[in-house]
Amino acid sequence: MAQAVQAVRRMLQAGGVHQIVTANGAMLVRAARDERIRHALNNASLAIADGIGVVLAARILGRPAFPRVPGVELAQEVCALAAAEKRRVFLLGAAPGVAAAAAEVLRKRYPGLQVVGVVDGYFRDDSVAIDAIRQARPDVLFVALGFPRQELWIASHRERLGVPVCMGVGGTLDVLAGRVRRAPQLVQHMGLEWAYRLMQEPRRWRVAISLPLVIVLAVVERVKEGWKRRQ
Numbered sequence: 001m002a003q004a005v006q007a008v009r010r011m012l013q014a015g016g017v018h019q020i021v022t023a024n025g026a027m028l029v030r031a032a033r034d035e036r037i038r039h040a041l042n043n044a045s046l047a048i049a050d051g052i053g054v055v056l057a058a059r060i061l062g063r064p065a066f067p068r069v070p071g072v073e074l075a076q077e078v079c080a081l082a083a084a085e086k087r088r089v090f091l092l093g094a095a096p097g098v099a100a101a102a103a104e105v106l107r108k109r110y111p112g113l114q115v116v117g118v119v120d121g122y123f124r125d126d127s128v129a130i131d132a133i134r135q136a137r138p139d140v141l142f143v144a145l146g147f148p149r150q151e152l153w154i155a156s157h158r159e160r161l162g163v164p165v166c167m168g169v170g171g172t173l174d175v176l177a178g179r180v181r182r183a184p185q186l187v188q189h190m191g192l193e194w195a196y197r198l199m200q201e202p203r204r205w206r207v208a209i210s211l212p213l214v215i216v217l218a219v220v221e222r223v224k225e226g227w228k229r230r231q
């Protein structure tokens with residue numbers, strides 16, 4: 001988490017446009033067969049392991065170990081940073097009223113935080129949302145449109161938006177606004193936050209079945225790497 005926050009601080013200092021992705025197993029599985037999603041993920045300035053599937057896949061592949069960094073937590077750390085450095089934050093996404101409620105919570109939690117605009121996630125015309133963001137000139141844009149829409153939305157509009165840090169945040173605004181509860185700490189530490197979410201939102205079964213799938217993909221990749229090394 002500390003490294004991720006440091007990376008965001010550097011992006012803000014450097015300017016330009018940067019995308020942050022909060023990767024989970026479902027994203028990796030979709031990215032494996034969808035070129036556009038793969039491109040968006042591979043072109044991100046920072047990818048954090050939001051889901052346990054990414055941590056397990058890295059372990060299976062023998063990559064250096066890293067812990068989970070939940071996107072909902074990084075988003076709040078970025079708000080703390082934005083408040084301390086007087087950076088401007090914009091919230092895009094979630095159901096009508098949710099982003100505004102999340103903004104109120106953030107302003108209270110991080111005194112001095114400048115939330116310079118909110119637009120809900122059910123706009124019809126991309127240009128309306130883009131114009132609102134451009135006029136507000138934020139330094140940080142949180143996009144809560146769900147995967148893969150938010151990643152593709154940021155990837156295709158980031159140059160026009162000109163926002164230094166754009167981050168897809170999934171259900172973060174719902175959590176901040178108190179509409180959705182996160183799993184208890186113990187469940188999180190057991191690597192079972194996905195199961196808790198599945199119980200709350202059974203329609204997320206597609207995300208949950210990605211966990212065994214991403215493990216299978218990682219094992220296949222590992223075997224392939226082993227074969228290549230032997231040849």
Ligand code: UDP
Nearest residue numbers: 093094095121122144145146147170171174
């Ligand atoms: N959402 C939105 N517009 C849409 C579809 C979804 O703003 O057209 C919002 C939805 O209200 C929720 C978030 O996107 O706040 C998706 O959250 P979810 O936890 O499902 O994200 P995922 O884990 O699928 O990325």
